[in-house]
Amino acid sequence: MANLKTKVLLTGGAGYIGSHTAKLLTKHGYEVIIIDSLFPSQSKKFYGNFYKLDLAEEEKVLEVLRKEKPEIVLHFAAFISVPESIEKPFLYYENNVGNTIKLLSAMKKVGIKNFIFSSSAAVYGIPDIIPVPETAELKPINPYGETKVMVEKILKDMARVKEINYVSLRYFNVAGADPEGELGPTYKQPTHLIIRALKVAKGEIPYLEIYGTDYPTPDGTCIRDYIHVMDLAEAHILAMEYLLSKRENLVLNCGYGRGFSVREVVSTVKKVTGVDFKVIETSRRPGDPPILIADNTKIKEILKWRPKYNSLEDIIKDTWQWELKQNEN
Ligand SMILES: NC(=O)c1ccc[n+]([C@@H]2O[C@H](COP(=O)([O-])OP(=O)(O)OC[C@H]3O[C@@H](n4cnc5c(N)ncnc54)[C@H](O)[C@@H]3O)[C@@H](O)[C@H]2O)c1
Known part of the structure; x- marks a missing residue:
């Protein structure tokens, strides 16, 4: 166990996952x-x-690190939209890889060696094995996924020569909101399915697009492993405590090991909200693998991670409660 009052620095800590973890x-x-x-x-x-x-x-980041001297850095900050990464690849390489290198360089200067990285299931591209284990080949199909593979490679090489101790958490589809209602997703232009569907149910967006109904899945739509943001926050704490006590590097999938299709998500959103909103079926988007489901054996075994919010309906209810609250402000 890490000592209480251990100082933890979160980059991107004002964002969706970072704020829940904070x-x-x-x-x-x-x-x-x-x-x-x-x-x-x-x-x-x-x-x-x-x-x-x-x-x-970098110089200002270095100043903060020198002043605060955190024991560990949790690196959430990145650009996160797959479609945008296809449109603007350099922007993604510059921020997700270039700025990560700057951060690692500042950490080296100050002598901070512990690092938790927000990686993604996008590293697997279209996996050959479902559920996909961490040992699967890394073959991303979009620049966003490439940026995560590149950072993982940098971390692996640095760890080999003991320049860093790290845990890379490969998140699957993060969803849900703080069940206490204080925090939730605040994306300005949400691309994530559940949030978009709820905004359609609220009347903020006129209709929901389903991108592709001819995938090789039972109902023709893509299947994803949705993980509640609070279970993911808990995974960070376990990963951090593991790293600080054992100093062993790890790469771990973060998902529940089961998937829901886009149509299943849409019908659950309609059930939870009681709104029968408009859905438009359109063609596939580039960069979307048909099925992504985590093999989560490793995180359960090593970190003893036990999800508490593993229910699609609860994930949607918590996000709906958050969305409704936004109108009151
Ligand atoms: N949301 C998901 O489903 C998901 C899935 C897999 C991986 N991830 C990864 O998790 C991390 C957090 O994602 P999120 O969903 O919370 O996104 P988010 O956009 O809500 O949070 C990212 C935060 O990082 C900040 N940021 C970005 N670039 C920065 C920079 N150069 N300097 C300082 N701050 C910067 C942003 O201002 C934002 O507050 C990202 O690395 C993302 O790639 C997210």
């Missing part, structure tokens, strides 16, 4: 420092000592 870390007694280029929105409570800073500003 809250849980605070509850567990950790001291949280955040570097993010955005202020958390007014409607959102946030946890931690906040520095509004872009990771591109």
Whole structure:
């Protein structure tokens, strides 16, 4: 176990997953420092000592690291949209890889060696094995996934010569919101299915597109492994405690090991909200693998991770509660 009041620095800690993790870390007694280029929105409570800073500003990041001396860095900051990464690949390489290198360089200068990386199931591309284990070949099919593979390669090579201790968490489809209603997704232009569907149910978006109904799946739509953001936050704490006590590098899938199709998600959103919204079926988008489901044996065995929110209906209910609350503000 890490000591209470261990200082933890979160890049991207004002974002969706980072903010939920910051809250849980605070509850567990950790001291949280955040570097993010955005202020958390007014409607959102946030946890931690906040520095509004872009990771591109390496000297300023170095100053924060020197001042705060965190024991470990949780690196969430990145651009996250697959379609945008196809349109603007350089932007993604520059931020997700270039700025990660700047961060690692600043950490090296200050002597901070512990690192948790927000990787993604996008590293697997179209996997040959479902559920996909961590040992599967890495063959991303979009620049976003490439950026995650590149950073993982850098970490692996640095770890080989003991320049870093790291855990790379490969998240599957993160969804849900803080069940206490304080935090939730605040994407300005949400591309994630559940959030988009709820915004359609609310009347903020006129209809929901289903991209592709001719995939090799039982109902023709893509299948994804949706993981509740609070279970993912818990996985970070376990990974951190493991790393700080054992100093062993790990790569772990974060998912529930079961999948839902786009049509199943749409019908559950309609059931939870009670709104029969408009759905338009359209052609496939580039960069979407048909099925992505995690083999989560390793995280359960090594970290003893036990999900508490493994229900699609609860994931949608928590996000709906958050969405409805946004109208009250
Ligand atoms: N949401 C998912 O389903 C999912 C799945 C797999 C992996 N991930 C990864 O998880 C991480 C967090 O994703 P999220 O969903 O919380 O996204 P998010 O956009 O809500 O959060 C990312 C945060 O990083 C900040 N940021 C980005 N670039 C920065 C920079 N150069 N300097 C400082 N701050 C910067 C943004 O301002 C934002 O607050 C990302 O690395 C993403 O690739 C997310």
